[in-house]
Amino acid sequence: MIDTHCHLNKEDYDDVNKVIENMKDNIMIVSTASPNDLKEVIDLIETHKNIYATIGIHPEFADTYTEDDLKQVEKYLNHPKVVGIGEIGLDYHYTKENKEKQEELFRKQIILANKYKKTIVIHTRDAMLDTYNILKENKNKNIKCNFHCYSGSLEMAKEIIKLNGTFGIGGVLTFKNEKKLKEIVKELDLKYFLLETDSPYLTPEPFRGQKNEPKNIEYVAKKIAEIKKISYKKVIEATTENAIYQFDMKNSL
Ligand SMILES: [Zn+2]
Structure with missing residues (x-):
């Protein structure tokens, strides 16, 4: 299994090594959000064979990031285990007032993705x-993108596919009242979906309310199997293959 989007900051877990150990036969793609995460994430990918990274500056830092922060991101985009740029995008949930700054940061990082031919991992909320x-x-056109923790409509999903896009599916799919995402999973081909946990957030049922960790990805896979009426094994095989293609990991596994 590949958890295509999680955060493994030490400060978020009682024992991050245990969390990593629980995924020892699987792969994790860790994402940075804050520029301050970069060093910790690079350390992780250099010390663990089964951890890869996407790096970038989250829109939450649009007012506070520096040009040097962006230079650091650019510097590490050449790292063989950095498989994408993310999570980047727009977040109007808490504020829209710095919209222009968010857009500028987003645009600059898309340009980096074009330059280094990296997959883009999108964070978007209310935007x-x-x-x-x-x-x-x-x-x-040829650059791939993944909407992590997709929460848009089915119509929008069809437009995103035309942009070479895919969708990260996480714990939200298992929530009892979630209807829209279940419909999307049912309607679209399995090839457009990646598994993710967004740990330590968005814990799937039956553990909702507790801290999330990458091993819980199996509950997301089980839900997809149930919705699409296919086997769990098929979901794992297909989404693993999708992730390897999405992040051009074939030669580095
Ligand atoms: Zn995230």
Whole structure:
């Protein structure tokens, strides 16, 4: 299994080594959010064979990041285990007032993805249309993108597929009241889905409310199997293959 999007900051877990140990036969792609995460994430990928990374600056830091932070991201994009740029995008949930700054940071990082031919991992919250438009205007056609923890509509999902896009599916799918995402999983081909946990957040049922960790990805896979009426094994095989393609990992496994 590949957890295509998680955070493994030491400070978030009682024992991060145990969390990593629990995924020892599987792969994790750890994402940075804050520029301060970069060093810790690079350490992780250099000390663990089964951990890879996507690096980038989350829109939450649009007001506070420095040019040097961006230079650091660019520097590590050449690292053989950095498989994408992310999570980047727009977040209007807490504030829209710095919209221009968020857009500028997003655009600059899309340009880096084009330059280094890296997959883009998108974070978008309450900003789907702007995110889509900026991506469409700035991303080179052949660059792949993944909407992590997808929460948009089925119609938008179909447009995103035309942009060479896929969808990260996590714990939200298992929530009892979640209908829209279940519909999307049912309607679209399995090839467009990646498994993710977004640990330590968004813990799937039956552990909702507790801290999430990558090993819980199996509950997301089980839910997809149930919705699509296919075997769990098939879901694991297909989503693993999807992830390897999405992040061009074939030669580095
Ligand atoms: Zn995340």
